[in-house]
Structure formats: structure tokens, C-alpha cells
Amino acid sequence: MKEELKVKKIKDGTVIDHIKAGLGKKVLDILGIGDGFSNTTALLMNVPSEKIGRKDIVKIENKTLKKEEVDKIALIAPNATWNVIKDFKVVRKSRIEIPDMLEGILKCPNPKCITNSNEPIKPNFIIEEKEPVRLRCNYCERLFDLKDVL
Ligand SMILES: [Zn+2]
Structure with a gap:
């Protein structure tokens, strides 16, 4: 068909x-x-x-x-x-391929992360695993599942 x-x-x-x-x-x-x-x-x-x-x-x-x-x-x-x-x-x-890094498009879920303060710092994540996606914040260094950041 x-x-x-x-x-x-x-x-x-x-x-x-x-x-x-x-x-x-x-x-x-x-x-x-x-x-x-x-x-x-x-x-x-x-x-x-x-x-x-x-x-x-x-x-x-x-x-x-x-x-x-x-x-x-x-x-x-x-x-x-x-x-x-x-x-x-x-x-x-x-x-479309999963990038190795994401800059400025997702917010870090950690409320204490410097990217959530008043500092003009753009959130930035390293994609550590692609299946399933897991991302590490470059600032607070916490690791998140995709559902945490979307
Ligand atoms: Zn963070």
C-alpha cells in the first residue's frame, strides 16, 4: 500500500x-x-x-x-x-539529528541553578545520552531526563 x-x-x-x-x-x-x-x-x-x-x-x-x-x-x-x-x-x-549541545532553548529545572537567577546567563545543556535523551546542565551539572526539561 x-x-x-x-x-x-x-x-x-x-x-x-x-x-x-x-x-x-x-x-x-x-x-x-x-x-x-x-x-x-x-x-x-x-x-x-x-x-x-x-x-x-x-x-x-x-x-x-x-x-x-x-x-x-x-x-x-x-x-x-x-x-x-x-x-x-x-x-x-x-x-533531524539530536545535537550534542543545546544552548538557550530549554530552561534548567533546578531552581537554584545560576541560569534561573537574575544573571544574564543562557542555559546550556550537554546531551549525554540520546536513547532515551538525558541532558546535563553545564552550570549546575545536574542530569535530567527529557520530560524534566520540556
Ligand atoms: Zn542548571
């Missing part, structure tokens, strides 16, 4: 493909897409995939992703594919 539920192609924007089935909604959450977001967005769930069985796909019109957003998506949907669409064509396609 190669048939896929067809959704209108987007002219310009972003398609995140090969998201493990069930995680598409989380990808939207991580991107802050919800109430008040006005770009046309499609979430396709449980699409048959030869590579991974079932997958979710997210399509967002007129949105380009920032590096920080891609890194955040990588934490929950590693190995997803990130497509940049311009004028109905895929102009860039790459696999």
Missing part, C-alpha cells in the same frame, strides 16, 4: 516527515502551534510508511524553522525529515 491520504501541497513552508506515529502533536506543541497561530497547518497521523511502519507528518505553510526549533524537535522526534518548500518544490531536505 503506497496510497497516502492526500493533503493539498503547500507552496512555501515546512514539512516535517517521518515523525514516529503519535508524536506529531508533540512536535506542534514544541513549535508553539496552537491557539493564536494563524498559518495553515496540517497534522497527518498514522500514515503508512515503508521505513517506520506508521508515521506522522506535519505541514506548516509560510513557516521556516530556526535552528533552535529543529534541535528541540530532534529531542522528541529524532530521525524525522525536515523539508523546506519553496514554490511547491522541496529545496532542502535533511534528517
Whole structure:
């Protein structure tokens, strides 16, 4: 079965493909897409995939992703594919990979950490383990599970 539920192609924007089935909604959450977001967005769930069985796909019109957003998506949907669409064509396609380090995008859950004080210090984590993801704060040196920091 190669048939896929067809959704209108987007002219310009972003398609995140090969998201493990069930995680598409989380990808939207991580991107802050919800109430008040006005770009046309499609979430396709449980699409048959030869590579991974079932997958979710997210399509967002007129949105380009920032590096920080891609890194955040990588934490929950590693190995997803990130497509940049311009004028109905895929102009860039790459696999989303978990970075070795994350800067400035997640808050340290430790209330006593210096990154949560009034000092102008950006939180910074080293990804120590990738499956499942565990991160160590570079300042207070505590180790966290992904659910602690998201
Ligand atoms: Zn910390």
C-alpha cells in the first residue's frame, strides 16, 4: 500500500516527515502551534510508511524553522525529515539529528541553578545520552531526563 491520504501541497513552508506515529502533536506543541497561530497547518497521523511502519507528518505553510526549533524537535522526534518548500518544490531536505549541545532553548529545572537567577546567563545543556535523551546542565551539572526539561 503506497496510497497516502492526500493533503493539498503547500507552496512555501515546512514539512516535517517521518515523525514516529503519535508524536506529531508533540512536535506542534514544541513549535508553539496552537491557539493564536494563524498559518495553515496540517497534522497527518498514522500514515503508512515503508521505513517506520506508521508515521506522522506535519505541514506548516509560510513557516521556516530556526535552528533552535529543529534541535528541540530532534529531542522528541529524532530521525524525522525536515523539508523546506519553496514554490511547491522541496529545496532542502535533511534528517533531524539530536545535537550534542543545546544552548538557550530549554530552561534548567533546578531552581537554584545560576541560569534561573537574575544573571544574564543562557542555559546550556550537554546531551549525554540520546536513547532515551538525558541532558546535563553545564552550570549546575545536574542530569535530567527529557520530560524534566520540556
Ligand atoms: Zn542548571
